[in-house]
Amino acid sequence: MKQKLFFTLAISGLCLSASAQKVKFTEYDLDNGLHVILHQDKTAPVVAVSVMYHVGSKDEDPQRTGFAHFFEHLLFEGSDNLKRGEFMKTVSSNGGQNNANTSQDRTFYYEVFPSNQLELGMWLESERMLHPKIDEIGVKTQNEVVKEEKRMRIDNAPYGQFAANIFQKLYAGTPYQWAPIGTMEHLDAAKLSEFLAFFKKYYAPNNAVLTIAGDLDIDKTKELVTKYFAEVPKGEPVVKKPYDLKPITQQIIDTAYDANIQIPAIMAAYRVPGMRSRDTKVLEMISTVLTGGASSRLNTKLVDEKKTALQVGALNYTLEDVGAYITYALPNNNTPIADLLKDIDAEVVRIQTDLISENEFKKLQNQFENSFVSANSKMLGVAENLSNGYTFHNKNTNDINEELDAIKSITREEIRDVARKYLNSNQRVVLYYLPKK
Incomplete structure (x- = not known):
């Protein structure tokens, strides 16, 4: 039994050391300001264009x-050379897959194709950037799509409004106070000219990063980049x-009601720094200590031993300029939710007071190394991490290779x-999230 366990650990160690190699890349700028990042990996005949x-x-x-989230949808409408819906x-x-997502800080589009369809992926993204179809028909169509998404994911989803309620208080008076989904009344009131102006301002090549990762030839890919993107005009x-x-100097307590839930929840959210700060990585480690897996401190204490919580969590919601460190719990056996907050706070104080054990620290480092390797095991993950490094870390694309050393x-x-x-x-902000009668 011991031999088998040792063998498993040894193989895991070999896999980690082999997979956590440096990510090589080539980067340069086109004359129109588009930043280009290319990563070659011929392990599989797959390529990600983003x-x-x-x-x-x-x-x-x-x-x-x-508006930003709306454009995530609108820019799939088609282009001058691509019919609506095609x-x-x-x-x-x-043989490809594609999608897009929007945050408070960026919008990310991608296609994953068999590598023999690389040129198709680049043509599609150049069409989106060069001459997308932005007209009254598309705006009306996507307006209904976004409304349905909001109904499904937020308005009618259990606990769907918790993040919006937290950020309204935690970052009141800043652009981080509203959720990316936005307000439907604002979209309904907007004119076509406003959508066109938003596109012209933000979707220019000098405000974008083109990242291609996978089974590609660097020189041939550079030729295709010039072919499809050099003609896109530079924006302002x-x-x-x-x-x-404004600083928070005393605890803010708020209550929100949700007709989609039967079990209440309690949440506490703290202002923390943005993704360029080293402290962000430390806060992610603290989250893992508290709720990273079944053997974590809060899961062991509240779910397994005391059985006062159905679910407990801690997460570091990282953004470009700021972040929100959020703890939450759902009660079990009619436990008062204020008692859950006291138990969570006690574990936070314990971390503030006592050093975590050497064994716990070693486990934590292994968890983060595994997470790092997993995030860069697929070409889409590599492409996104390379793009994030350039966009959010002072144009330091090599952040992808420095992150693991920083964690260690x-x-x-x-x-x-x-x-x-x-x-x-x-x-902090404390939110009592209660069922609506």
Whole structure:
């Protein structure tokens, strides 16, 4: 039995060391400002083509929220050379997959194709950037799609409004106070000219990163990049709007009601720094200590031993400029939710007071190394991480190769000190999330 266990661990170690190699890439700029990142990996005949635009919900007019997410949908309508509704059909009929997603900070489009369809993926993204179909028909069609998405994922989903309620209080007065889905009334009121102006301002090549990863030839791919993207006209420089962030000096308590739930929840959210801060990685480690798996501290204490919680969690919601560290719990056996918060707080204080054990720390490092390897095991993950490095880490595309070393350098003392710095009751929002009668 011991021999078998040792063999398994040894094989796991070999896999980690083999997979966690440096990600090689080539990067350069076109004359129109488009940043290009190419990564060659001939392990499988697959290629990911992606474009990340540095625009999210925080770049919107407060009276026109939801524009960035709306464009995530609108730019699938077609183009001057692609009939309405043919974008996704073209991808699937050629053996590919595609999708897009929007956050407060960026919009990310991608296709994953067999490598012999690389040129098709690049043509599709160039069509989206060069001359997409933005007209009254498309706006009306996608308006209904977005409304249905909001109804399904937020309005009628259990606990669907919790993030929106937290950010309204935690980042009141800033562009982070509204959710990427936006307000339907704002989209209904918008004119076509406003959509066209939003596209012209933010979806220019000088506000985007084209990242291609997979089974490709670097020189041939460069030729295709020039062929399909060099003609896209450069836009005006995008200047991010400044905003003031007033400090939180005492606990804010709020209540929200949800007709879609029967079990209440309690949440506590703390202001923490954005993704460029080293402290962000430390906070992610703290989350793992608290609720990263069945043997984590809060799961063991509240779910297994005391049986006072059906579910408990801690997560670091990381954004470009800021972040939200959120803890939450759902009660079991009619436990008062205020008692759950006390138990969560007690474990946070324990991290602030005592160093985690050496064994716990070693386990934590292994978990993060596994997570790092997993995130870069597929070409789409590599493409997104390369794009994130350039977009959000001061144009440091090599952040993908520096992240693991940064994680390994974090100490037990640093975990304790970061918890002391940010996770204090006078710096947070507490949300009682209750069933609506």
